[in-house]
Structures are given as structure tokens and as C-alpha cells.
Amino acid sequence: MFETLKPQPADKILMLMQMFRDDPRDNKVDLGVGVYKNAEGVTPVMRAIKAAEHKLWEEQTTKAYTGLAGDPAYADAMINLILGTSVERSKIAAVATPGGTGAVRQAFELIKLANPEARVFVSDPTWPNHISILKYVGIETVMYRYFDAETRAVNFDGMMEDLQQAKKGDVLLLHGCCHNPTGANLNLTEWQAVVELLNERGLIPMIDIAYQGFGDGLEEDAAGVRLVASSVPECLIAASCSKNFGIYRERTGLLMAISQDGGAQAQNQQSLAFLNRQNYSFPPDHGARLVTMILNDDALRADWMKELEDTRLGMLGLRQQLADELQRLTGSDRFGFIAQHRGMFSLLGTTPDLVEKMRLDHGIYMVGDSRLNIAGLNAQTVPILAKAIVEAGV
Ligand code: PLP
Numbered sequence: 145m146f147e148t149l150k151p152q153p154a155d156k157i158l159m160l161m162q163m164f165r166d167d168p169r170d171n172k173v174d175l176g177v178g179v180y181k182n183a184e185g186v187t188p189v190m191r192a193i194k195a196a197e198h199k200l201w202e203e204q205t206t207k208a209y210t211g212l213a214g215d216p217a218y219a220d221a222m223i224n225l226i227l228g229t230s231v232e233r234s235k236i237a238a239v240a241t242p243g244g245t246g247a248v249r250q251a252f253e254l255i256k257l258a259n260p261e262a263r264v265f266v267s268d269p270t271w272p273n274h275i276s277i278l279k280y281v282g283i284e285t286v287m288y289r290y291f292d293a294e295t296r297a298v299n300f301d302g303m304m305e306d307l308q309q310a311k312k313g314d315v316l317l318l319h320g321c322c323h324n325p326t327g328a329n330l331n332l333t334e335w336q337a338v339v340e341l342l343n344e345r346g347l348i349p350m351i352d353i354a355y356q357g358f359g360d361g362l363e364e365d366a367a368g369v370r371l372v373a374s375s376v377p378e379c380l381i382a383a384s385c386s387k388n389f390g391i392y393r394e395r396t397g398l399l400m401a402i403s404q405d406g407g408a409q410a411q412n413q414q415s416l417a418f419l420n421r422q423n424y425s426f427p428p429d430h431g432a433r434l435v436t437m438i439l440n441d442d443a444l445r446a447d448w449m450k451e452l453e454d455t456r457l458g459m460l461g462l463r464q465q466l467a468d469e470l471q472r473l474t475g476s477d478r479f480g481f482i483a484q485h486r487g488m489f490s491l492l493g494t495t496p497d498l499v500e501k502m503r504l505d506h507g508i509y510m511v512g513d514s515r516l517n518i519a520g521l522n523a524q525t526v527p528i529l530a531k532a533i534v535e536a537g538v
Pocket of ligand 1: 178242243244245246248271319324352353354384385386392396397
């Protein structure tokens with residue numbers, strides 16, 4: 145049987161990580177993989193996570209199974225974090241998932257179960273995993289214009305024009321904040337126009353929110369999600385705790401299915417639990433439990449928010465430094481967009497050839513589509529990157 149297996153497409157980011165490891169240069173800079181790193185190049189365990197882990201070790205008396213949906217207290221805490229009071233709890237079905245990727249996968253499975261004809265509209269570009277999982281699950285994908293290669297901002301007119309092709313029952317996949325890979329985001333007026341389009345055309349939004357707190361702040365980053373979730377009949381939300389709690393390997397995510405028709409909640413909940421049962425049965429609990437402890441404890445929550453805010457401000461500072469250095473070197477504002485983008489990533493909007501040139505000549509590692517991980521920089525490497533960008537002729 146196994147002889148029939150064929151090589152699957154290699155993950156470009158993982159390949160890049162290997163090339164970085166193999167590069168002997170001392171001054172190489174890793175801007176590839178999407179993990180946050182502090183000024184020392186470390187992806188730290190957050191203080192509140194350490195404290196919660198300590199407490200959990202002392203207090204936890206069993207590791208027996210939770211429910212198929214995970215611990216309801218985790219769902220409540222996360223719903224509160226993401227949606228605040230914008231949607232009544234009784235309208236929300238929610239399950240814990242293995243990371244945000246698990247939530248995305250289960251959302252696609254739910255779409256397939258509910259409407260096998262539905263197409264999913266994704267931004268061009270989007271997180272490559274969206275496209276590969278959609279393909280694997282067998283859902284037709286349609287791309288809509290999103291990024292303007294000239295201005296490096298959202299091409300909102302192009303996006304709205306392309307979405308005119310969507311038919312009732314199709315799904316519109318949106319990034320809640322900190323768009324990956326571009327860093328270019330919708331403003332609230334644009335979110336409002338999207339809500340109107342969703343309602344006019346009878347589309348179902350699916351919002352992937354993997355970076356809440358990395359952009360403009362915890363509340364600000366959820367504003368678009370809250371607006372959509374409270375203004376459309378049905379909505380899916382896939383959330384990740386990997387980045388904002390720094391618990392990447394704990395695999396902590398949440399999937400919500402929201403129906404304004406309160407009577408639908410029980411069926412939605414049952415369908416989500418069924419899908420968990422088919423795919424992995426009980427979702428991981430450790431990360432979810434830490435998140436619940438932090439969100440429900442005033443002191444832990446305050447400390448987590450402080451560390452998250454410092455992280456966010458650190459990334460904003462690096463953006464500004466890079467934009468300023470490029471301004472100094474080029475004498476133009478061409479790279480001002482780097483300071484306007486939000487989140488961990490910015491798309492430089494250049495060719496794979498120039499990305500390759502920067503790797504060969506300067507040891508700068510970024511993904512071939514020219515996505516750079518801002519958190520991979522520090523005060524010493526900003527000038528190295530700026531010089532590489534200018535010398536490569538980006
Ligand atoms: N969605 C987006 C847009 C992402 O960038 C990521 C992580 O890179 C995820 C979802 C899922 O992250 P994880 O599965 O690590 O929680």
C-alpha cells in the first residue's frame with residue numbers, strides 16, 4: 145500500500161527554517177517562521193503562563209477526559225475575550241480545538257457537512273494553510289483581490305468588486321486582524337461595508353483571528369469580528385491562542401458557530417462536538433486550562449495583558465525603526481507602509497528573485513512571497529535588513 149504514496153508539496157516555511165539552520169553566517173537574520181521572538185531572539189514563556197502552570201501543577205487532581213467540546217469554562221472565557229458582550233452567549237456554539245489550525249480545519253469540515261456546494265472566498269494572498277486545507281477537505285476556493293502591490297495597502301475596491309461573484313451560501317474567509325501575510329487590514333468603515341455585502345448577498349463570514357492583541361490592542365483588534373458577529377445571521381470564528389498567549393506547542397484554539405436564530409445553537413453545538421469526535425475525540429486541555437485560569441484571575445489577567453501590550457509595542461517600535469531607516473537610506477517615504485501595517489508580518493511586495501538575492505547577499509531569510517516577520521528583528525538587525533532591501537533594489 146505505502147508504495148503508492150507520492151511526495152506531498154513541501155512546506156516552504158519549514159524548508160526555509162532548515163536552510164537558515166544550515167547557513168554558517170553569524171549575521172544571518174531569520175524573518176521567516178511566524179513565531180514571536182523578543183529582542184534576545186527568544187520565544188519566551190509568558191509570565192502569566194508560568195504562574196498558571198505552577199498553580200495547575202499544585203492544584204490539578206485529575207487528568208481524566210474533559211468533554212468533547214473541551215471545558216465549557218474555556219469557551220466562556222475565550223468568547224468573552226473575543227466577542228465581549230457583542231453577541232448573546234445563548235447564540236454561540238463553541239468547541240476547543242488543537243490550535244487555530246484545528247479550528248480552521250473543523251470550520252471547513254462544518255461547512256462541508258452543512259453545504260457541500262459552498263465555495264470559500266479567500267484573500268489573495270492568504271495564509272497558505274487556508275488554501276491547502278480547503279483543497280484537502282475538497283472545498284472549492286475562489287480568490288478575491290486584497291493587497292495592492294503599489295500602495296501595499298488593502299485594495300478594497302478590488303476586493304468588493306471580486307466578491308460580487310459570490311453566491312448565496314458561499315463563505316467569505318476574513319482575517320480578524322493582523323492579516324497574514326500582508327499586515328494590511330480593513331478599517332472599521334470597510335468592515336461595515338463588508339457586513340452590508342454579506343447581508344445583501346447572503347454570504348456566511350468565517351473569521352480567522354490568530355493575533356488578537358498583536359495589532360492595535362486586545363479590544364481594537366476584535367472590533368471587526370464583533371461588528372460582523374453581531375450583524376449577520378450566521379458566522380464562524382476560528383481563534384488561536386498560540387501567539388497572544390505564547391503557547392504555540394500546546395495547541396490551543398477555539399471554533400465558534402454563531403446563529404442569531406437562538407434555536408439553532410443546540411444543533412450547531414452537537415455538530416461541532418460530533419466533528420471533534422470524528423477527528424481527534426477530546427481536544428487538548430493543558431493550554432486551554434492555562435488560558436482559562438489567566439482570563440478568570442484578575443492578577444494573572446492583568447500581568448498577561450501587560451506582557452502582551454509590551455510585546456505589541458515592541459513590534460510597533462521595530463516597524464517604526466525600519467521605516468525610519470529606509471526613509472533615511474532612500475530619502476523617500478516609499479517604505480512608510482511598514483509602519484502602517486499591523487501584526488507580526490508585512491508583505492514587502494517584491495519578487496522571489498529579490499528575496500533570494502537578499503538571502504544570498506545578506507543572509508536575510510524571508511518567505512518567497514516577501515513576507516517578513518517583524519518580530520524576528522531587533523535594534524541591531526533593523527539596519528542590516530534596511531541595507532539589504534535598498535541594495536537589492538526592492
Ligand atoms: N490562522 C492564521 C492566519 C495564522 O497565521 C495561524 C498561525 O500561523 C493560524 C491560523 C493557526 O495557528 P496555530 O494552529 O498555531 O494556533
